[in-house]
Amino acid sequence: MMTGVLVAVGFVAQLAAGTVPPRGEAPAGATAAASSRPPTRSVQQTLPQLDVSRFDSLTLLTLRAQLDLAIENGLPTAPLINRALEGAARRASGAKILQVVRDHMAAMAHARDVLGAKSSADELDAGASALRAGIDMRTLASIRDTRPAGSAVIPLTVLTDIVRRGVPEPTARDAVAAISKMPSSDEALRGLQSTVAKNDFRGPGMAVEALNRYLRGTISGANPLAAPVSPDRKPNRPPPP
Amino acid sequence: MTDRHVLSIQPAEADDGDVAERVAALYASTPRPTAEQIDRCVRAVRAGSMHAPVRRSPFGIPATAWWWGAAAAAAVIVATTTPWQRLATRLQTDSTAVTAAVNAAMRGTVTSISGGAVEFDVVLPTGAKNVAIVGDFNGWDAKASPMVRGRGNTTWSARIPLAPGRHTYAFVIDGERWIVDPLAPQVEGDDGYGPANALVLAAPSS
DSSP: OHHHHHHHHHHHHHHHHTBOOOGGGSGGGOOHHHHHSOOOGGGGSOOOOOBGGGSOHHHHHHHHHHHHHHHHTTOOSHHHHHHHHHHHHTTOOHHHHHHHHHHHHHHHHHHHHHHOTTOOHHHHHHHHHHHHTTOOHHHHHHHHHHSOTTOOHHHHHHHHHHHHTTOOHHHHHHHHHHHHTSTTOHHHHHHHHHHHHHHHTTOTTHHHHHHHHHHHHHSTTOOOSSOOSSOSSOOOOOOOO | OOGGGOOOOOTTTOOHHHHHHHHHHHHHTSOOOOHHHHHHHHHHHHHHHSOOOOOBOTTSOBOOHHHHHHHHHHHHHHHHHOHHHHHHHHHHHHHHHHHHHHHHHOEEEEEEETTTEEEEEEEOSSOOSOEEEEETTTTTOTTTSBOEEOGGGTEEEEEEEOOSEEEEEEEEETTTEEEOOTTSOEEOOTTSSOOEEEEEEOOOOO
């Protein structure tokens, strides 16, 4: 009885202060289900505060319920809070915010199934973004195979970006997986992303062509993963009369 | 009017000379009008040629029928063409075009600085009053991290302390337009709120 009163007083004080962390982050709010699961790395991270003043009461209540559900399922809440805050900053409706948070939570659960329970919160966040971008779960598994747990954030981020820019998923998967197996490959992956992004503006198919050129230059003896859309050489023009 | 005033002319049969003779004979046989008839006719013609006094409404607007007809026609034209809607559409199109142009022409650089800070620089082709960077590091608050205007009024920069890991961010121009660096890694799409940039900071090697 006394404990309940103290918890209620504490919640009211936090509400008056304008910030209420998810219940699961408070000692009194940790559920038995959450304590039985292996904690993810998000627990050790600096957790963002859920600014209650940015949401209406109904959205806030539903959001808190979703965060509680995420904690019960052992999912990190920091990416979900960020998605909610981003939606509020973009002046999205409450329904849209809840939909995005719900979809992202479901995608993180799928990503954890593929990437493994030892995956970091950043990996789950990047994996969820990849799945929501339409990337197949088997592709995520192949990326995981190239990197140990905790270090697949950059490959997943690069993969998501170049697929969004029009590179076919099998081509992007093979390229990222090939580079990820190299030692100190993070910089090479950043270079791949930069090359594809710069050539994406040149026209359709230019991103794939640039990827093939970059891959041939990065990995010696690498075969083109896809037929180039246009030849590298300049077009032959007829001589002036 | 009597039957003799009726002039039957058959165009296919009569020629011009015959018609002229018949008209002259008819005019000569017409009885001369009296002075009273002439005076009445002159007064009628003068009354018809004089302008009627213009009636005005209480607001000083001429109350003639033609004026109200013109006003009604103008109202119908304005209501059907709705020039203000075309103006709003043009403004919206211009805004969209400006955003697209800004997205296409802006250039951003991210420089990692020793001490756990990251410097963001963006070059905007159009003049902006203020630019802010928002992201998961400041709760997506457009007022938390304003960028500093650099040289040429087109370069904006901000130095943000960031922990190693994955961060998402975007730029807000004049508190309204959200833009992303087109060359930096992007996440999300149409199913979310819109694109945002992603940045992965490696932990410092020990």
